[in-house]
Amino acid sequence: MNERTETNEQRGQERRTDRRVSRTRRQLRDALLALIIEHGYDSVTIEQITQRADLGRTTFYLHYRDKEELLIESIDSIAQELLVQVVPLPKPGQMGEDDAPRDPAQAATLLVFRHAAQNSLLYRVILRGEGALKANTRFHEIIQSSVREYVEELNRSAPDFQPMVPLEVFSSYFAAALLGLVTWWLERDMPYSPEEMSEYFRRMFFRGARGALIPNEVTP
Amino acid sequence: MNERTETNEQRGQERRTDRRVSRTRRQLRDALLALIIEHGYDSVTIEQITQRADLGRTTFYLHYRDKEELLIESIDSIAQELLVQVVPLPKPGQMGEDDAPRDPAQAATLLVFRHAAQNSLLYRVILRGEGALKANTRFHEIIQSSVREYVEELNRSAPDFQPMVPLEVFSSYFAAALLGLVTWWLERDMPYSPEEMSEYFRRMFFRGARGALIPNEVTP
DNA sequence: TATAATAATAAACATCATGTACAGAATTAG
DNA sequence: CTAATTCTGTACATGATGTTTATTATTATA
Numbered sequence: 001m002n003e004r005t006e007t008n009e010q011r012g013q014e015r016r017t018d019r020r021v022s023r024t025r026r027q028l029r030d031a032l033l034a035l036i037i038e039h040g041y042d043s044v045t046i047e048q049i050t051q052r053a054d055l056g057r058t059t060f061y062l063h064y065r066d067k068e069e070l071l072i073e074s075i076d077s078i079a080q081e082l083l084v085q086v087v088p089l090p091k092p093g094q095m096g097e098d099d100a101p102r103d104p105a106q107a108a109t110l111l112v113f114r115h116a117a118q119n120s121l122l123y124r125v126i127l128r129g130e131g132a133l134k135a136n137t138r139f140h141e142i143i144q145s146s147v148r149e150y151v152e153e154l155n156r157s158a159p160d161f162q163p164m165v166p167l168e169v170f171s172s173y174f175a176a177a178l179l180g181l182v183t184w185w186l187e188r189d190m191p192y193s194p195e196e197m198s199e200y201f202r203r204m205f206f207r208g209a210r211g212a213l214i215p216n217e218v219t220p
Numbered sequence: 221m222n223e224r225t226e227t228n229e230q231r232g233q234e235r236r237t238d239r240r241v242s243r244t245r246r247q248l249r250d251a252l253l254a255l256i257i258e259h260g261y262d263s264v265t266i267e268q269i270t271q272r273a274d275l276g277r278t279t280f281y282l283h284y285r286d287k288e289e290l291l292i293e294s295i296d297s298i299a300q301e302l303l304v305q306v307v308p309l310p311k312p313g314q315m316g317e318d319d320a321p322r323d324p325a326q327a328a329t330l331l332v333f334r335h336a337a338q339n340s341l342l343y344r345v346i347l348r349g350e351g352a353l354k355a356n357t358r359f360h361e362i363i364q365s366s367v368r369e370y371v372e373e374l375n376r377s378a379p380d381f382q383p384m385v386p387l388e389v390f391s392s393y394f395a396a397a398l399l400g401l402v403t404w405w406l407e408r409d410m411p412y413s414p415e416e417m418s419e420y421f422r423r424m425f426f427r428g429a430r431g432a433l434i435p436n437e438v439t440p
Numbered sequence: 441t442a443t444a445a446t447a448a449t450a451a452a453c454a455t456c457a458t459g460t461a462c463a464g465a466a467t468t469a470g
Numbered sequence: 471c472t473a474a475t476t477c478t479g480t481a482c483a484t485g486a487t488g489t490t491t492a493t494t495a496t497t498a499t500a
Contacts (some may be wrong), residue, residue, distance in 0.1 A: 006471055017469085018468065018469080018475070019468070019469095020467065020468070020475080020477075021475090022465095024476085024477080038301070045457060045458090046457075046458075046459090047458095048336075052435050053231055055466075055477080056477065056478045056479065057478095057479090058459095058460090058461095058465090058477080058478065058479075058480095059476085059477055059478075061458095061460080062476075062477080065459095066458085066459090071400045082401065092228070093482090125356075128353065128356075128357065129353065130353055132352050132353050132356070133348065133349065133352050136348075136352070137348065140400075151433070153229055154248075154433075163432070164423055164431075164432055164433065165420045165423055165424060166412075166420070166431070166433045168404075169404075169412075169420050169424075170432060170433070171400070171419075171426050171470085172400065172404040173400065173403060173420075174429075175400065176396055176397055176399065176400015176401060176403070176404065177396055177397035177400065177413065179392055179396070179400070179451070180360070180392065180393070180395065180396015180397065180399070180400060181389070181392060181393050181396060183396070184388075184389075184392040184396065188388075192386075192389075192474075193441090197389075199388050200385045200386070200393075201393070203384055203385055204385060204389075204393050204428075205428060205429055206428050206429045206430060207428045208424075208425060208426050208427045208428025208429075208430075208431055209390075209425055209426045209428075210426060210427070210428075211383065211384070211392070211428055212383070212384055212385045212390060213371070213374075213383045213385070215484075228484065237497095238441065238447075238498075239495090239496085239497070239498095240446085240448075240495095240497070241446095241447075244447085244448080261497080264489090265485090265487090266486075266487075267486080267487095274451065275448075275449090275457055276448060276449045277449095277450090278448080278450075278451095278488095278489085278490095279447080279448055279449070281487095281488065282447070285488095286483065286488090287485085310464070353492065395498080434463075
């Protein structure tokens with residue numbers, strides 16, 4: 001039959017081969033992120049974006065329906081940047097049994113704090129700024145699903161073990177706690193190093209409030 | 221110059237005695253909250269607000285500079301409603317030593333889940349919706365400062381005790397974890413009761429990840 | 441209750457960002 | 471090379487914002 005539908009039928013996917021398109025979209029993303037840092041998300045106007053990107057205003061609407069659609073794509077590009085660092089981490093090991101610093105979960109939180117520090121200006125505006133809706137949700141989802149996979153991996157190695165908290169609740173709690181702590185930390189101009197923050201997080205999350213507040217608890 | 225558009229609130233101290241003023245402001249608040257539930261925050265227009273409140277559009281600007289100023293006041297009125305329930309709770313007792321269900325901290329989180337359930341429609345839109353910026357920040361502040369006072373009270377009864385995590389970090393962590401869990405819970409249409417959620421939160425927060433996932437941990 | 445002060449109102453107005461339409465210029469892919 | 475596409479500028483309609491002004495309505499209080 002038609003084995004040569006390649007040229008026209010795959011346009012939906014291959015449309016972005018056109019250099020102009022990918023270049024334009026990248027310019028728009030960069031312009032938006034830069035403007036968000038400078039003026040915050042809400043006050044940024046489409047004209048400013050296209051002006052910064054050195055493009056005509058009409059061109060914007062050839063690619064995105066509105067400012068928010070561009071924001072989502074931009075956030076995803078940042079989140080993806082973080083995710084590719086986290087994913088290659090080693091598999092579970094044995095979380096819960098011990099909280100050794102080599103725990104991959106611990107390493108992952110450190111990566112999060114570091115990535116936030118590297119992009120602190122953007123993170124700040126994005127996490128508590130006007131675009132917070134999309135950014136928080138997106139990051140939350142990413143972190144949550146990572147934790148979910150992580151714990152499910154744990155479950156496979158101990159099949160008949162029954163968590164005392166629903167997995168969804170657990171992973172959502174983790175994501176919210178971590179993201180919230182990152183946000184607070186950035187707003188205070190990062191008063192501690194990523195390593196310290198990661199360590200504090202470990203104490204609170206893995207050992208709980210008792211472990212975090214009381215120094216001399218008897219470790220079982 | 222334009223720092224204070226001088227709405228007529230900062231003049232005398234008791235200038236709000238005029239019935240017309242308090243009535244108008246209350247009408248505007250109610251209208252906004254209702255419209256937020258119906259259409260979300262962003263799309264609500266000043267004209268809709270005043271129309272719903274049965275007021276002239278110009279009247280709005282006699283009281284608030286813009287939609288956001290009204291939003292903040294409205295959120296505060298909700299947060300205040302929650303706070304007055306939390307404050308009269310008994311003093312510390314001994315948190316950390318035991319996690320008995322009568323712990324006032326535990327009781328407070330239960331109140332939060334209950335209040336969220338009672339105002340679930342509003343909470344949903346406000347916490348993850350477009351107005352999330354202000355709402356989250358405000359609630360976060362309130363919860364955080366409550367925890368802070370609580371722990372400082374603890375400190376007074378054991379003066380030479382040195383927490384292993386800075387108090388600010390600890391209280392911020394608590395606020396973020398609780399708020400995040402509430403948000404997740406509302407978005408999922410409250411799949412568990414407030415009592416269950418409060419209990420899950422207790423396990424994760426007080427006992428930590430090990431206590432939350434592993435059932436048979438040896439309790440010291 | 442009378443009256444001065446204050447608040448609410450409608451109408452008109454200027455401003456600004458948005459989103460769309462269109463026709464021509466520029467660039468790209470094949 | 472050339473046909474397809476992408477980009478561009480201009481123009482226009484729309485809708486919300488925030489202000490101004492003159493007038494009416496309500497309130498506090500003496």
